Amino acid sequence: MGAAAWLGIDLGGTNCRLALIDARGRVRARRVMSTRAAQGPDAVLGRLGSAARELIAEAQERQLGARGIGVACAGVIDPRRGVVVYSPNLPGWRDIAMVKRLTVATGLPVVLGNDADLYAWGEYRFGAGRGRRDLMCFTLGTGVGGGLIVGGRLVSGPLGTGGEVGHVMVEPQGRRCGCGAQGCLEAYSSATGLKGMLQEALQAGRTSRLEPDDDVKAMAAAARDGDELARELFHRAGRALGRAMVAVAMITGVGLMIMGGGVAAAWGLMEAAAQQEIKQRLHIIDPGRLRVKLGELGDLAATMGAAALAKEAGVSPG
């Protein structure tokens, strides 16, 4: 059956990404399909199984034998039972036995993890965190997720909230977050947070070339063109990130912060404010020791992290 390979799957609310990696971590085949989440778990799992089987067969023709599958999924995951307990972007997904069903569909061993955790794991194994043992990965998307790696291990802790940096408080009386609390990082540095701040500012009469429905891409373009309001909003997002980074550094001693997710494309607009905040708030060590890097794997980080997880689960000796 040739050289060993592992299939990573990143199941998102809009798209589902699949990639096959070999023992050296090279991507040997990949595919993107629409999740069509509205069709419900059975339909999604059916198409997911087919796509996985196709990719595995395709690999076999190229002398690559798939040994296992790793799946990354947003929401509340029970990795031990292999169950998606609840996923906010996948309507109807309640206690779905992902591991069992995908094992039946493919005949391969399957492991399951949280998408932000596996994003961090991908960057750790193959991206901006290669060669380091300790890092925090921020995933700036619709919300803000994160994955914490300490001494080469993902930390989720008994509460299961390890790495949930999106809900670290950065402003005690600040904006209301989707979680219900006030002043969470996510209320400033996610796409939702940035768009919410834009709408509030426009409603308050601030002038800008931006419209209330503009997205983060449009906001970033406006900021780069010198739009004052847009620049200010990214500044607020960067300041919030700087505060959260200092909290991570003080609590864990981790010195490498990796910025991932779609909103990280605008990191250049947030960086100065984040660094200013770090300098202002990090006194007990040289603030220059806290390093911030952009992720390197982009859209494929969680997929590759999932494949790496399958590989490391050692479910099938090569």
Place this chain on the structure above:
Amino acid sequence: MGAAAWLGIDLGGTNCRLALIDARGRVRARRVMSTRAAQGPDAVLGRLGSAARELIAEAQERQLGARGIGVACAGVIDPRRGVVVYSPNLPGWRDIAMVKRLTVATGLPVVLGNDADLYAWGEYRFGAGRGRRDLMCFTLGTGVGGGLIVGGRLVSGPLGTGGEVGHVMVEPQGRRCGCGAQGCLEAYSSATGLKGMLQEALQAGRTSRLEPDDDVKAMAAAARDGDELARELFHRAGRALGRAMVAVAMITGVGLMIMGGGVAAAWGLMEAAAQQEIKQRLHIIDPGRLRVKLGELGDLAATMGAAALAKEAGVSPG
């Protein structure tokens, strides 16, 4: 030489505590001596070596053979080199080769660690954290220190700041902390923070039975007697602790917070505010899952943690 025992030493700016524990973690002998830090490192180390030798000889008479020594010390410690790099409460201590000198003085293997870390380690091994693998220990004293244990290991991280919860920001525009930053936990929930808030309030014309020079003990007594200002200051300290606890829970997933140090004696005056803050700010999980416990070992926590460290270093097979 009889049953095995290990000597723990907690070297503080005022007192130095020594305790001998056996393989089951029972304290078999103990001593407290004045550090007399003003005499400088050589004199302190001389007396420390004598006290250690005495305790070891005393133990031997009772059929206990000391196998190793663990030392807890405040400040910047380099455990690998066994060096006290700098200690704020020990004048003149700069790059002191503690391990080497105490080994020469006693003939026993010596290990060295940070006092807040070893406080946490003591509570983990023998106190309020027994049987748990993940906890955060807050030491509320002159400052606020902390020790983070994840998966049964102390976390200090590449920055060496792991567990430094005293410098987690709880109020962006808040009180100036001794470290130079604004709004650190330590500026509210340490003895220094509480006394500073008292002085500010009295200067601002607040009425209270307290005087500007009163200490935390007096403040706690006044609060218990219903003094409004005193109650309010402990409320602020508790609120700050609640915020820091939520940050720890979100970043690490650790669900057990242990309150140690002298100021923790007033925990009853801070608890309601801390719990209120946790309920208000912890939304993504049931806030009741975050448990707060008082430390159980009191003054002896770091000493016992140091002895446990020596035991676990396995420096001399029993």
